[in-house]
Amino acid sequence: KNEVEQSPQNLTAQEGEFITINCSYSVGISALHWLQQHPGGGIVSLFMLSSGKKKHGRLIATINIQEKHSSLHITASHPRDSAVYICAVGDYGGATNKLIFGTGTLLAVQP
């Protein structure tokens, strides 16, 4: 079983829809990251959070430490949001703060 699980693996939405991507993890963490990766492109960090909720524009990320669960929400989705969204956790107690990644959620927003 992977230490970081994401759902769904693939998601197709119509422009304007509210989107939720979920992430569950089984290890102790120091922080959780949401990342965005466009096809052929590099990875961009969207959020890093260790508690509560963060908002940036149309993106909202929440985390429940007790339940070891995080969600990424996109409001008023747009075709330019189409990308792979990756959840990653920082290794708790490790000396390196290496990230353990989920396999990603491929989001396609259709006009």
Added chain:
Amino acid sequence: GAGVSQSPRYKVAKRGQDVALRCDPISGHVSLFWYQQALGQGPEFLTYFQNEAQLDKSGLPSDRFFAERPEGSVSTLKIQRTQQEDSAVYLCASSPRYRDYEQYFGPGTRLTVT
């Protein structure tokens, strides 16, 4: 300002060749990470540097993989006697602090071993 850069962006190697992949982190960033991303998968940790010290190399898949950061800035990931299973995107990330801080990713080097 300049972000993390990697070179080459694409590399095709014949099985058995040695390759060297370069990462230029953001200036002044203390931490540097290498990750390997196979097609359709999330990245996996390879190794970590804090300045010039390689503190964690637990993710290197075999002794054919070697990484260095001799002056605490530029890093090179070397793969000897490449195998087809080494085909992947190799990502470099840097971070300004030691722990619990955002990592900034480079565009990656796509390695194809034929």
